[in-house]
Amino acid sequence: TFCKRACGKFIPKGLSFASLPLTPRCCCGRLVGEHTLLETGPSMSSWPGPGTGQQEEWSVECHTQTSATDAYGTIDFQDSAGRNCHAKYVRVAVDAKAEALLQLMRSEWQMERPKLLLTVHGGTENFPLPLKVRQAFSKGLITAAQSTGAWILTDGINTGVSRYVGEAVKTYGTHDLRKRNAVGVTPWGVIDNHSDLIGRDVSVVLRPYQPLGNPLSKRVCLNGLHSHFLLVDDGTLGKHGCQLGLRRKLERHIQLQKIHPRFNQGVPVVCVVVEGGPDIVSMVLEYLSSVPPVPVFVFEGSGRAADLLAFLHKQTAIDRCGLDTDIQEDFLLRIGGMFGLERADASQLYNLLMECMDYRQSITIFDSESEDQQEADCAILTATLKGTKASPGEQLSTALAWDRADIAKKHILVYGQHWQVGSLEQAMLDALVMDRVGFVKLLIDNGMTMNRFLTVSRLEELYNTQQGPTDNFLHLLVEDVKQTHIPKGYRVSLIDVGQVIEYLIGGAYRSTYTRKHFRAHYNLLYAHYCTLRPHQSPNSSPSRPPFFRTAQPYKRKERSMVLRDLKVAQQQSSELGDSPLFVYNFNDLFVWAVLQRRQQMALFLWQHGEEAMARATVACKLYRAMAYEFRQSNMDDTTGEQLKTYSMDFGQLAVDVLDRAFRQNERMAMKLLTSEMEAWSHFTCLQMAVSSRLRPFVSHSCTQMLLTDLWTGRLNMRKNSWFKIILSILMPPAILLLEFKSQAEMSHVPQSQEALQFGWDTGRPEADAEKGSAWWESCSAPEADTITPVTTQCFFWTTRLYDFYTAPVVKFWFHTMSYLAFLMLFSYTVLVKMEDRPSTQEWLVIAYIISTAVEKTREVFMSVPRKPSQKLKVWFGEYWNVTDFLAIVLFLVGLGLRWDSGSYRTAGRITYCLDIIFWYVRVLDLLAVNQHAGAYLTMITKMTSNMFYIVVMMAIVLLSFGVSRKAILSPDEALSWSLLRDVVNQPYWMMFGEVYAGEIDSDTPCVPGAFLTPFLQAVYLFFQYIIMVNILIAFFNNVYFDMRSISNKLWKYNRYRYIMTYQEKPWLPPPLIILSHMTLCVTAIYQKHRGLSEQETDSCGLKLYLGQEELKRLHEFEERCLVSYFHEKNQDVLCSQINRVRATAERAEEMGVVMGEVSDRVHFIQDTLQVLDSQLGQLQDLSALAVDTLTLLSASDSLQQEEARLGHCRPITTSRHHVPHSWTLPHGGGGSVDIMPCHTPRAYRSTPPSLLWGHTSSRSQRPSLEWHTGAWGGGDHGGQGAEWVVEVEDLLHIFWYCPIVANFWAKVQEWLLSISRMISLAFVKNVAMLVEIDCFCFGCIQKHAIASLIPIFSVVAWSLAAGEEVSVYTLEEVEAAGPESSIPYWSSKGLSAVLQPLSSEGCLDGGLRRAMLVLCTWAERDVLRVGCVYLVKAIQPDVVCTWQRVFHSDTTLQLCLREIQQQRAAQKLMHVFNQVKPENMPHSPRFLDMSLLHWHSDGQWLTIERNMTGDFRKYNNNTGEEIAPCCGMEETLLAFSHWTYQYSCRELLVLDLQGVGLELTDPSVIRAEDTRYSDDMVFGPSNLGDAAIHSFVIKHTCNSCCENLGLSGERKEPFRPPELQMKIEPAN
DSSP: OOOEEEOOOOOOOOSSTTTOOSSSSBBBBBBBBGOOOSOOOGGGSSSSTTTTOOOOOOHHHHHHEEEEEOOOEEEESSSSSSOOOOEEEEEEEOOHHHHHHHHHHHSSSSOOOOOOOEEEOOHHHHHOOHHHHHHHHHHHHHHHHHHOOOOOEEEEEEEEHHHHHHHHHHHHOOOOOTOOOOEEEEEEGTTTTTTGOOOOOOOOOOEEEOOOOOTTSSSSSBTTSSSSSEEOOSOOOSOOTTTHHHHHHHHHHHHSSSSTTTTOOOEEEEEEOOOOOOOHHHHHHHHHHHOOOOOOEEEEEEOOHHHHHHHHHHTTOOOOOOOHHHHHHHHHHHHHHHHHOOHHHHHHHHHHHHHHHHGGGGGEEETTTOOOOOOHHHHHHHHHHHHTTTOHHHHHHHHHHHHHHHHHHHHHSSSOOOOTTTTTHHHHHHHHHHHHHHHHHHHHTTTOOOOHOHHHHHHHHTTOOOOOSSSSSSHHHHHHHSSSSSOOTTTOHHHHHHHHHHHHHHHHOOOGGGGGHHHHHHHHHHHHHHHHOOTTTTTTSSSSOOTTTHHHGGGOOOHHHHHHHHHHHHHOOOOTTSSSTTTHHHHHHHHHHHHTOOOOHHHHHTSSSHHHHHHHHHHHHHHHHHHHHHHHOOOOOHHHHHHHHHHHHHHHHHHHHHHHHHHHHHHHHHHHHHHGGGGGTTOOOOHHHTTOOOOOHHHHHHHHHHHHHHHTTBBOOOOOOOOHHHHHHGGGGGGGSOOOOOTTTTTTTOOOOOHHHHHHSSOOOOGGGOOSSHHHHHHHHTTGOHHHHHHHHHHHHHHHHHHHTSHHHHHHHHHHHHHHHHHHHHHHHSSSOOOOOHHHHHHHHHHHHHHHHHEEEEEHHTHHHHHSHHHHHHHHHHHHHHHHHHHHHHHHHHHHHTTTHHHHHHHHHHHHHHHHHHHTTTHHHHTTTSSHHHHHHHHHHHHHOOOOOHHHHHHHHHHHHHHHHHHHHHTTTTTHHHHHHHHHHHHHHTTTTOHHHHHHHHOOOOOOOTTTTHHHHHHHHHHIIIHHHHHHHHHHHHHHHHHHHHHHHHHHHHHHHHHHHHHHHHSSSSSTTTHHHHHHHHHHHHHHHHHHHHHHHHHOOOOOOOOOHHHHHHHHHHHHHHHHHHHHHHHHHHHHHHHHHHHHHHHHHHHHHHHHHHHHHHHHHHHHHHHHHHHHHHHHHHHHHHHHHHHHHOOOOOHHHHHHHTTTTOOOSSSSSSSOOOOOOEEOOOOOOOOOOOOOHHHTTTSIIIIIIIISSSSSSSOOEEEEOSSSSSSSSSTTOOEEEHHHHHHHHHHHOOOOHHHHHHHHHHHHHHTTTTTOOHHHHHHHHHHHHTHHHHHHHBBHHHHHHHHOOOOSSOOOOEEEEEEEOOEEEEEOSTTTTTEEOOSSOOOOEEEOOOSOOOOOSSEEEEEEEEEEEEEEESSSOOOOOEEEEEEHHHHHHHHHTTOOOSSSHHHHHHHHHHHHHHHHHHHHHHHHSOOEEEEEEOOOOOOEEEETTTEEEEEEOOOOOOEEEBOOOTSOOBOOOSSSSHHHHHHHHHHHHHHTTTSSSEEEEEEOOOOOOOOOOEEOTTSSSOSOOOOOOOOOOOHHHHHHHHHOOEEEEHHHTTTTTTTSOOOOTOOOOOOOOOOO
């Protein structure tokens, strides 16, 4: 149960009674009325008064009370339209237990176990984050969290670093709430609109929450992109920091939890620092000094505290003693300027930073600007591993839990790392159990061998692990095999696994785990285990493992042999399972992965080891069988389909590898198909593929070529083969005319055991012929010298005859001819009269069928399975074997009956007649060998097997009609067999069109109810004949079209069965087959006498026996094919269209980031160059002024010098050079010259910029510097009013090269040094840079002149005419009828001005407007004050789009006019208010003047007003909400809003009061909705109408100023002085 806290005692803020405000607040931040636990409000006498003792100190423990929490459930954030943002939350007390919180998060909220805790700290206020830092932080944090299953802890608010975390979740995170583990630990008292979260109604599934807070409120909103919130309540309101203690306590408790059930390590915690204030430094020190220390990850470049930590970390990297004195001094100044701290506080913060550097090994600085910096997620995880100071084994376990093999590869499994004994083996076991494929690959690449790792105990542990699927399907399979219930906690043994494998694969497959030698070793190992631990207590481990019951029946019977083998086992090893039982280690692990349904692990293990194609077919068979078991057990259908998909994947892999091998070497690929696989029950790959029903594999061209070679044997025939074979059978001498294949051509074709024993080796190299030619060599070696040519010729003819008659195609035609003769004889037997004794023909039929029965019996006993039950199961699994069994049994029954002389003979004959049906149907199997007929037979079989349910439905309809019809027509029928026949007889034939119309219209007397039978017959025929029969036809049609596309593939698949059937048959057909049986009996007796090992017995069958060298070459060939296949597959993936699009998208994203950076730099350079251009223009003007001044100084010495100077002057109109500015100076003539102060005349500043830049004869020409004569004194030179213009080039020529000026230059430098103190250092550096790069030309000013002026001149107070030209329009008023009324009108012509932007657009934006600071550098007629800063505002684009429906043209101009009209109306109301307010209200607020501005460069209409400096505050908004006033000025402003409502007779209301001090701006004039007004908008888009007025009436609280104005309690009767009137005109 979680609790909340609420303040129970009101203790007001303030130290004295006099300092208490009118509405005092408690120390908890609440007003008196907001204390719900106070029974009665405190009286004034209970508050601390003057002269009383010290005020009681408020504390959470003493003055708050706990109660059950009232806020929990799921938040539905309302601000997101693109995605559903829901979050779990609960309100908890500040002293809640961390154990309860973690249980809530794990159990109730279903959060996954954390494997890493990322606690993010930083600034709580909004701050800008550089683009690269923001991208690195967002992507790195979310990638690290999602890849490791980490939890992210933040403050959860919608400002500061928590907001950046939310944006990172939105950009890179997932939509799954369970995997979006971003937890916000937020103070309850600072949450805006937290009342929306209160509620205990469990029926409310989602609680709506609007995260858009009140701009007047100091509280914050929750971030909607977090997944969970812990709202910490300490009873306060509006106070931050109460959550830090609970958050740190929760972090410590999570740190004690296990990162994974298999590991003992705790959950690692890392602190991520982004920006932050001084409190972040203390928090970082707390993390670093804790035990164990928490690593700190700092993002450099994010600002403030993070940058200070990064700077100190780099500075102390070499010198650990500290900073140098000068660097320390600068660093202290930087701290003070950054946080606004005094010297002492900055020194204290510096000491804390230096204490953090004592733990610098736990601090990681991430520089996103560095090119060699790794990815942010890798850097975070690496810092976590290094900061924990764990051993390499523990670090590897942590990386295993994270499933980050890349981290382990780069930082753990490195050269020179020291490992404890067995740590890597344990890591491999953990990786297999946890299904970490990447780590298994990494450990194998680093030298881990499976021969060393895999033991019996570890393999059994893998089979008994609880990791992965939790349905215990393996235990269910063990129960099916044992046919008994196994107890809970039963430990599966390897023998059980072997039986499960045999059960799934079926047929004759025998697992290695169930063979006698493995069971013997297995029992010996267990006995050795018991001898090693004789004194082990029963509590430590079970006395006998559960699998011993399974292994016990397979012990050898001889006790002495057991003891002898036990001694041998004790000498071999001291570790359980350390024995050569697993020869093919990857195969055992591969089968484990398949049985555990770990597809990715199985795919990885499949790539290692030998016999990859065979393992693919084994996996295909196992998965298919497991899917079948799932369906039979009525388990999850999804899992069954998934297993079927896995089976198809491995089947496709087998086909792909076969295709790759066939394209490289056809013969080697065929050898892969039929070579014996010792590890897989001595099966061949082709046998396993057939057992897996892998039709694409069997129908592949390589397999079909091999089957063709098997079918024809050594016969080399391509055309008319059937004719040649039949002729050779009928005429044996024709065999000598046939062509046979050579031994090299048959090297890839396997031979039967009989052929090997006969002595003809067909496919093996002579050096490796161990099973075929060995017998012949042993027999013929003694008589080698006595062999004659006759003997050689006899041996040649004998081999030819043997090769001909043992070919399967010859056997097929021999048996087919014999079978057709048998059918002819059998037909003759049943067609003619049966005599008392069998005729010769019948005896031949009897001999044929009996010999066939003996052959079928031989097939059963010669099959590979060991148990008779398995032999029968495999044999009866073939359809034609079942029909043969029924035909033979039926014939034997008929044969027994025909010997009787009575009626049984007739029964026997009838049995013969029925039995011949089976034998004729058996001819269809002979036709299946043909490619065309076999496809049709496959279709027929499919149709017959699939029409069962339709036939059942037709039978139901038939019986429903037949029974009712018979019952109506024959009411008195007696019980007999004919009754059943009559029920189905006629209804059955009616399906084929026989309706028995004569019986319907017969003249015989009708039985009662007979009239119903025609109606029933009509309904029956409609359903049966029209519907059911047509459905059956349509079904057959569908099956036909479906089967036609795959019939060829199915025939190729079934072709293997036909060929294997005749491959194993004796070459003599029945009844001569008895001779072959006798030969086989003699051979079996000989083998029994000779004694065959178990392995030789398993080797029976059609297989290709290869020697070790040949087998090695075959495996190497397969490995090369596998490598080539994966290389080609990877190339296809890399070159695929999707991958190309993905790569292009990634490159485009990278290029976008680079282009963004380039664009930012270009804009920065442009801005810098613009500033430099302006400053250089100022420098040029200042240089001209210096030249003039020096010229005048030199002219005052001598008149001759003055004439020489004036000789260089000539009257001109326009200069040839580009001078951006000019100065108008007075010039005196005559004798004496008075040196007047040098300043710019007023008239020049009023010159419009168009005369300077836009309206000269050439765009590149500007007015030159002018000299006006006669302005000093009364004299003139050359006539009154004459104007002389001196070129700048000439003046500068005089300035630099005049000898007199050179003499005065040193003195002038001293005079100008005093001016240079006012020049900014930044400009000096910029001009110096421009001189160095030599890329600018400033008319006639030489670069060395600028270089010499750099130490002296910099920049003037402001730049004359620097900026952009605008036009300003003012709203002027003229008096109308009387002095009290006026009519506003817009000036017809705007006045020009030049504005220089000071701030980037967007930094001062609001809800309706965008704002930008500008500097006035020139103005016409003082429409703006030169040198003053103004605020230019533009309407937001979305607002303009909204109001385009009202103002179809000039929307922006119309909105600006109404904004100005609105502020002018508020000005008038404020003017009246200041006149009528009483004298006890000393404050007189005022609104700023606003003008209309037209920006010429982009043609945009704006508004402009003077910029206010100071503390900008907002007192109420346009929805009626207002602040709690704390002084007289705030009460006056709030009373002004109330007064406007009463003064305008409840028609107007001025809200949204805001500004600096008494200067206000941007008001909202609310007008009541009235039908007398048109739809035209008068007071701007912020007018919310009656809703705002109604909200103000409800929310406004009258204060003392309202009482002084007489407004308190007078909301219905307006207060309006009769002598004052106001007239508001709509904007024109």
